[in-house]
Amino acid sequence: MIRLYSYWRSSSAWRVRVGLAWKRITHELVLVNLTRDGGEQNQPEFRERNPLGQVPVLEVTMGGQLLRLTQSVAILEYLEERFPERPLLPRGFEDRARVRQLVEIVNSGVQPLQNLSLRRALEGARVDPLPFLQGAIIRGLDALEGVARHTAGRFLVRDGVTLADMYLVPQLYTARRFHVDLRPYATLLRVEGECNALAEFQSAHPNAQPDYDPEA
Amino acid sequence: MIRLYSYWRSSSAWRVRVGLAWKRITHELVLVNLTRDGGEQNQPEFRERNPLGQVPVLEVTMGGQLLRLTQSVAILEYLEERFPERPLLPRGFEDRARVRQLVEIVNSGVQPLQNLSLRRALEGARVDPLPFLQGAIIRGLDALEGVARHTAGRFLVRDGVTLADMYLVPQLYTARRFHVDLRPYATLLRVEGECNALAEFQSAHPNAQPDYDPEA
Numbered sequence: 001m002i003r004l005y006s007y008w009r010s011s012s013a014w015r016v017r018v019g020l021a022w023k024r025i026t027h028e029l030v031l032v033n034l035t036r037d038g039g040e041q042n043q044p045e046f047r048e049r050n051p052l053g054q055v056p057v058l059e060v061t062m063g064g065q066l067l068r069l070t071q072s073v074a075i076l077e078y079l080e081e082r083f084p085e086r087p088l089l090p091r092g093f094e095d096r097a098r099v100r101q102l103v104e105i106v107n108s109g110v111q112p113l114q115n116l117s118l119r120r121a122l123e124g125a126r127v128d129p130l131p132f133l134q135g136a137i138i139r140g141l142d143a144l145e146g147v148a149r150h151t152a153g154r155f156l157v158r159d160g161v162t163l164a165d166m167y168l169v170p171q172l173y174t175a176r177r178f179h180v181d182l183r184p185y186a187t188l189l190r191v192e193g194e195c196n197a198l199a200e201f202q203s204a205h206p207n208a209q210p211d212y213d214p215e216a
Numbered sequence: 217m218i219r220l221y222s223y224w225r226s227s228s229a230w231r232v233r234v235g236l237a238w239k240r241i242t243h244e245l246v247l248v249n250l251t252r253d254g255g256e257q258n259q260p261e262f263r264e265r266n267p268l269g270q271v272p273v274l275e276v277t278m279g280g281q282l283l284r285l286t287q288s289v290a291i292l293e294y295l296e297e298r299f300p301e302r303p304l305l306p307r308g309f310e311d312r313a314r315v316r317q318l319v320e321i322v323n324s325g326v327q328p329l330q331n332l333s334l335r336r337a338l339e340g341a342r343v344d345p346l347p348f349l350q351g352a353i354i355r356g357l358d359a360l361e362g363v364a365r366h367t368a369g370r371f372l373v374r375d376g377v378t379l380a381d382m383y384l385v386p387q388l389y390t391a392r393r394f395h396v397d398l399r400p401y402a403t404l405l406r407v408e409g410e411c412n413a414l415a416e417f418q419s420a421h422p423n424a425q426p427d428y429d430p431e432a
Contacts, residue, residue: 051359052325067310071320073289078313094283098295107320109268112328121348127341135337143267178268 002027005049005057007034008209009216011111011170013056017204018166021077023083031211034116067126073107078161088163095158098151102164106171114174130178136157137175141185144168148187156191159173161198169195173206218243221265221273223250225423225432227327227386228288229272233420234382235292239299247427250332289323292379304379310322311374318360318380322387326356330390338396353391357401364403372407377414384407385411389422 004020004027020027032055033040040046041053049057050070058075060067069075077086080088089096112118113136122129153159156168172192175182182189195201207214220236220243222229224281236243248271249256255263257269265273274291276283285291296304305312328334329352338345370376372384388408391398398405411417422428 016304035415051362052321052355067313069313069317071317071324073299073320073324074313074316077316078309082309093294093298096297097283097290098286100290100293101285101287104289104323108287108289108324108328112324118329120334121351122341122343125338125341125343126346127343132337139268146267 001061003030003059003061004028005030005032005046005055005059006209007032007055008206008211008213010034010055011099012054012175013168014170014204014206015072016056016058016075016079018169018200019079019088019163021200021203022161022166023079023086025079025083029210030135031209033211033212035216073103077165080163088161088166090160090162095151098147099157099162099164101148102151102156103167105140105143105147106167109143110136110171114178133178134180137171137178137180140171141180141182141188144171145185145188148191152187152191154191154194161195161200165191165195168192169201177197217277219246219274219275219277220244221248221262221271222425223240223271224422224427224429226250226271227390228270230297230386230389230420230422231288231382232272232274232291234385234416235295235304235379237416237419238256238304238377238382239295239302241295241299245426247425251432286300289319292382296379303375304382306373306376306378311367314363315373315378315380318363318367318372319383321356321359321363322383324357326352326387330394349394350396353387353394354395356387357396357398357404359391360387361401363406364407368403368407370407370410377411377416381411382406384408385417 002025004016006017006029032046041055047053052070054070056072056075058069071195087101114133118127122132148156151157156164157159165200168188169192172182172188202208218241220232222233222245248262257271261371263269265284268286270286272291274285285294305315330349335345338348364372367373371377384404385408388398388404391424418424
């Protein structure tokens with residue numbers, strides 16, 4: 001039994017939603033509202049699941065044992081090893097490394113600098129977070145585009161979907177939310193188009209989630 | 217031929233130094249001074265190696281082909297797959313996931329919030345970065361300690377050295393640099409002591425590097 005704690009607009013949960021859909025893994029979705037009443041992620045019940053107060057959390061129950069995982073990279077690497085069909089990492093050492101490099105450019109290079117807690121800390125210090133966020137996103141997308149120009153085929157690393165594509169699509173969504181000019185990123189936009197044509201990416205999109213809030 | 221671009225006090229380069237030492241991989245060390253003359257990482261020659269202007273960069277030349285990698289997670293996972301002896305990931309799916317979760321709590325949960333570019337952005341906005349940095353480090357160490365209490369044996373995940381330990385040791389060093397009270401983290405401190413007793417961790421320590429600057 002697999003349960004995913006998710007929020008429609010969390011880019012980290014979004015990555016895992018694509019992974020579960022890609023692997024065709026039956027799972028239960030538990031919705032955590034990150035904005036209502038100061039955030040359900042801050043309530044003691046959720047903090048026990050993840051003291052960092054972040055989605056996604058994946059819970060796997062097997063043989064009466066509970067495995068509880070946080071961090072999208074750890075969750076997706078676990079799914080890849082545990083459910084090897086429809087692989088999300090290529091076979092060759094070098095290509096696997098290229099995928100993980102692209103993943104981390106987003107995961108540790110950009111996403112932590114755009115998340116809600118940092119935005120609130122900057123606002124709390126009366127600093128407009130927008131220029132800082134845009135700068136971080138642009139530096140990350142420049143690096144992604146620079147690597148992808150050499151590695152991309154139909155997707156970010158050659159012609160098959162990999163973990164890297166699951167980090168790209170939510171990152172571009174966030175870039176648009178913060179009004180970043182995406183015209184310099186021809187490779188990234190082309191790959192995004194390929195991803196968005198796939199059912200697994202469509203069903204994982206924020207707007208397709210049961211907790212989607214069109215007025216947020 | 218393997219070449220590592222490193223800086224003595226970079227915690228990300230430090231992780232890779234431990235990995236190379238653990239795997240006993242012969243390599244050339246190229247020193248990049250991140251503070252002199254506005255930072256050698258900002259010079260065009262280095263930016264071509266990593267547009268994000270960060271160490272570590274790993275260059276692997278084999279059969280006339282150059283593989284250039286950035287991002288400590290991508291580099292260490294590559295070394296683990298390419299040089300499987302003296303493994304840095306356990307065998308079981310669950311334990312591997314636990315290691316990667318601990319790795320990412322540091323790698324994407326804390327480290328991006330304490331790095332030089334964010335500190336400079338806050339200082340540029342005349343915001344004292346220290347309380348923000350300390351808050352981010354404390355939240356991350358709380359999460360690490362909470363997980364490690366359940367997973368640790370002699371090291372962070374059971375009794376063998378894993379990638380997680382390579383992320384812990386530099387993180388505690390940085391926590392001390394920013395005057396974080398480490399007394400609540402009994403498990404982490406005990407594991408750090410075990411790591412620091414090993415030659416591979418000793419040779420990778422900032423103070424043992426050829427570019428160590430005792431006055432910095």
